[in-house]
Amino acid sequence: MAGSIQSLERAAAILRLLAGGERRLGLSDVANALGLAKGTAHGILRTLQQEGFVEQDPDSGKYQLGAELLRLGQSYLDVHELRARALVWADDLARASGETVYLGVLHQRGVLIVHHVFRPDDTRQVLEVGSMQPLHSTALGKVLTAFDPVARAELVESEREAFTAHTVTDLDVIDAEAAAIRERGWAAAVEETWAGVASIGALIQDRRRNPVGAVALNGPVERVCTTGPDGRIGPVRPDLVVSVREAARAISRDLGAPRF
Amino acid sequence: MAGSIQSLERAAAILRLLAGGERRLGLSDVANALGLAKGTAHGILRTLQQEGFVEQDPDSGKYQLGAELLRLGQSYLDVHELRARALVWADDLARASGETVYLGVLHQRGVLIVHHVFRPDDTRQVLEVGSMQPLHSTALGKVLTAFDPVARAELVESEREAFTAHTVTDLDVIDAEAAAIRERGWAAAVEETWAGVASIGALIQDRRRNPVGAVALNGPVERVCTTGPDGRIGPVRPDLVVSVREAARAISRDLGAPRF
DNA sequence: AACATCGTTCGACAATGCCGACGCTGCTTT
DNA sequence: AAAGCAGCGTCGGCATTGTCGAACGATGTT
Numbered sequence: 001m002a003g004s005i006q007s008l009e010r011a012a013a014i015l016r017l018l019a020g021g022e023r024r025l026g027l028s029d030v031a032n033a034l035g036l037a038k039g040t041a042h043g044i045l046r047t048l049q050q051e052g053f054v055e056q057d058p059d060s061g062k063y064q065l066g067a068e069l070l071r072l073g074q075s076y077l078d079v080h081e082l083r084a085r086a087l088v089w090a091d092d093l094a095r096a097s098g099e100t101v102y103l104g105v106l107h108q109r110g111v112l113i114v115h116h117v118f119r120p121d122d123t124r125q126v127l128e129v130g131s132m133q134p135l136h137s138t139a140l141g142k143v144l145t146a147f148d149p150v151a152r153a154e155l156v157e158s159e160r161e162a163f164t165a166h167t168v169t170d171l172d173v174i175d176a177e178a179a180a181i182r183e184r185g186w187a188a189a190v191e192e193t194w195a196g197v198a199s200i201g202a203l204i205q206d207r208r209r210n211p212v213g214a215v216a217l218n219g220p221v222e223r224v225c226t227t228g229p230d231g232r233i234g235p236v237r238p239d240l241v242v243s244v245r246e247a248a249r250a251i252s253r254d255l256g257a258p259r260f
Numbered sequence: 261m262a263g264s265i266q267s268l269e270r271a272a273a274i275l276r277l278l279a280g281g282e283r284r285l286g287l288s289d290v291a292n293a294l295g296l297a298k299g300t301a302h303g304i305l306r307t308l309q310q311e312g313f314v315e316q317d318p319d320s321g322k323y324q325l326g327a328e329l330l331r332l333g334q335s336y337l338d339v340h341e342l343r344a345r346a347l348v349w350a351d352d353l354a355r356a357s358g359e360t361v362y363l364g365v366l367h368q369r370g371v372l373i374v375h376h377v378f379r380p381d382d383t384r385q386v387l388e389v390g391s392m393q394p395l396h397s398t399a400l401g402k403v404l405t406a407f408d409p410v411a412r413a414e415l416v417e418s419e420r421e422a423f424t425a426h427t428v429t430d431l432d433v434i435d436a437e438a439a440a441i442r443e444r445g446w447a448a449a450v451e452e453t454w455a456g457v458a459s460i461g462a463l464i465q466d467r468r469r470n471p472v473g474a475v476a477l478n479g480p481v482e483r484v485c486t487t488g489p490d491g492r493i494g495p496v497r498p499d500l501v502v503s504v505r506e507a508a509r510a511i512s513r514d515l516g517a518p519r520f
Numbered sequence: 521a522a523c524a525t526c527g528t529t530c531g532a533c534a535a536t537g538c539c540g541a542c543g544c545t546g547c548t549t550t
Numbered sequence: 551a552a553a554g555c556a557g558c559g560t561c562g563g564c565a566t567t568g569t570c571g572a573a574c575g576a577t578g579t580t
Contacts, residue, residue: 005307005568007267007537012311012328019335027558037539042559044537047265051272052368061558065336067367070374073333074390075279076325091384107327108312114330124351127387130334265537267568287527297570302528304568321527 010034011044015053015065024062073130082204082213083114085254090117090215093247097240099219100125101247102199104133104140105212106151109158111140119219134193136160136174137167139201142187143214146178147203151211166191186245188236190221198224200236202248207256215248270294271304271313275325278314284322333390342464342473343374345514350377350475353507357500359479360385361507362459364393364400365472366411369418371400379479394453396420396434397427399461402447403474406438407463411471426451446505448496450481458484460496462508467516475508 013034018025025033031041045063048054052068077083086103094101094117103115110132118125135141135155144151160169168174181187190198201216217224217240226234273294278285285293291301305323308314312328337343346363354361354377363375370392378385395401395415404411420429428434441447450458461476477484477500486494 004310005267005271005303006566007265007568008271008304008307009311011265011268011271012313015332018339019332023339028556038558039540039560040538043265044268046559047268050264051269053272064339065332067336067365067372067374069329070333070336070390071367071372071392072275072279072325073330073336076327076329076333077390079278079283079324105327107331112327112331114327127389129387130330130337132331266535267537286525288525298527299529299571300569306528 007044010036010040011048011053014041014044014048015069018054018063018065024057024060024064026060026062030063077114077129080114082251082255086115086204086213086215086251089247089250089254090115093215093217093243094118095120097217097219097243099217099224099240102128102133102140102216102218104144104214104216106144106148106154107132109154110135111138111144111214114213134158134161134163136169137163137189137192139187139189139199139216139218140214142177142181142189143201143203143216144211145174146181146187147211152178163193164191164195168192186241188241190225190233190236196220198236200224200241200244202245203252204248204255205252205257207258209257212255215244215251217244267304270296270300271308274301274304274308275313275329278323278325284317284320284324286320286322290323337374337389340374342511342515346375346464346473346475346511349507349510349514350375353475353477353503354378355380357477357479357503359477359484359500362388362393362400362476362478364404364474364476366404366408366414367392369414370394371398371404371474374473394418394421394423396429397423397449397452399447399449399459399476399478400474402437402441402449403461403463403476404471405434406441406447407471412438423453424451424455428452446501448501450485450493450496456480458496460484460501460504462505463512464508464515465512465517467518469517472515475504475511477504 014030017030017033027038027042027045030045031038034041045054049056053066054063055066056063082105083103090101090103098120100119101117102113104111104113113128113131113133116128133140135145135151135158145155156171162169186200186202188198188200197218198221199216199218201214203211204213204215206212221233224240225236228234274290277290277293287298287302287305290305291298294301305314309316309326313326314323315326316323342365343363350361350363358380360379361377362373364371364373373388373391373393376388393400395405395411395418405415416431422429446460446462448458448460457478458481459476459478461474463471464473464475466472481493484500485496488494
């Protein structure tokens with residue numbers, strides 16, 4: 001694995017730093033954080049600025065991400081085949097279920113949301129496209145870790161934060177559940193990331209049956225889960241599971257996956 | 261302006277090529293298009309891939325944009341101050357007017373949409389955030405060219421396609437209208453880009469009164485424009501103009517612009 | 521089966537980007 | 551006010567680093 005272009009690696013590190021860090025960063029901040037000489041960091045930043053990947057506040061001289069990234073990110077979505085095929089089915093799933101639908105792909109140590117259909121009511125919602133969700137505590141993530149060895153490897157490396165009392169962080173428990181997920185073909189996460197929210201997810205495969213992403217339905221536990229006679233929250237509703245699995249199958253078929 | 265990092269410039273060119281080109285491109289396509297040796301192009305692509313900026317189809321070996329761009333693009337939005345301040349006001353404007361609202365900033369030779377509020381009805385709409393609109397034939401673009409000298413300079417360089425019979429492409433006419441726009445403080449574009457669609461836009465300024473963006477309302481001419489007694493389409497509705505200008509003023513004030 | 525094409529690897533050369541020290545400007549301090 | 555202090559930007563020498571072109575192996579085409 002020889003020969004990575006140094007200046008490119010550093011430029012990428014700078015972009016990630018700007019993306020993660022607070023608001024804007026000065027030249028010295030950047031140089032310090034990455035252990036570069038100021039002159040070096042400046043050269044990279046100047047080029048990035050010239051190309052539109054970073055912008056510089058005229059007053060303070062501080063740097064932040066540039067607009068070109070937004071444009072390219074949009075282009076990524078335009079080209080994304082999985083997303084294109086899934087648009088209609090995700091929409092149908094949201095309409096039929098009345099809940100939010102996410103479409104995600106594995107990216108580094110998390111699930112990148114590439115499509116988001118709003119819950120079909122009028123409440124205000126924030127578009128999550130482009131944001132990341134954890135691997136260990138969401139339906140999307142669980143599906144991917146269960147079926148994609150790469151995802152499982154990334155999960156091992158990640159830190160598995162406990163978001164709620166229901167979050168499972170123990171690797172053995174996660175692996176056991178992954179086996180069950182492979183068996184039955186779908187995953188659920190009830191209040192494991194956000195309190196009061198449950199999600200159901202299923203796998204999307206391409207024409208060679210490789211896992212390429214997952215589709216999931218998100219909603220309040222009161223609607224997504226069954227309630228026992230004692231009023232307790234039970235497992236997720238079987239009819240919603242069927243809907244999600246059908247959507248996943250339909251998208252996979254659109255991608256050329258064999259018909260089973 | 262000495263000292264731009266060559267490999268970075270080339271990497272940026274490759275990304276733009278992948279963003280503009282059709283679907284996926286092979287290594288030779290990329291190398292040819294940019295006049296690079298195959299080995300050189302490969303080195304850059306390998307690094308870009310390692311960093312997540314491009315992905316490679318395992319079968320065909322062809323390259324396409326990578327997911328990291330989507331994530332960074334999202335981060336750009338998160339950091340964007342103008343957008344953050346404008347969210348509420350844009351929402352109000354859409355609700356009050358019942359029409360689509362765009363928020364745009366100058367980027368290269370066009371207007372980059374950084375926020376998009378759907379028309380508040382249930383029809384299916386495509387999110388335009390991250391896409392570009394022309395400078396010469398939209399309300400957003402006209403506002404920016406009228407108030408931002410940089411935008412006007414970019415306009416001169418751009419090619420000004422005639423999208424409809426109403427599109428104005430002559431520079432003198434555009435300049436004359438720009439003067440009028442500066443005078444009255446708002447711009448309109450009626451069927452100049454899309455047939456049947458009219459838009460009204462106004463300028464957003466920062467604390468030092470620099471033009472930093474524009475907000476516009478988009479809708480069908482039947483609703484956005486007045487109709488004369490003979491049923492002909494007239495100028496845009498004055499009440500909508502007032503709403504748009506008030507929204508722009510409110511956002512500018514949030515950014516720290518003086519209160520007039 | 522021979523050919524063409526494509527992505528990838530490799531080694532040599534020198535161009536290129538890296539580094540550290542030095543201006544410069546704007547702001548706070550004494 | 552003068553001095554000090556950060557902060558960004560620039561410059562030139564050095565060697566590291568990226569570039570180039572040719573050759574390789576795999577794939578699929580004629």
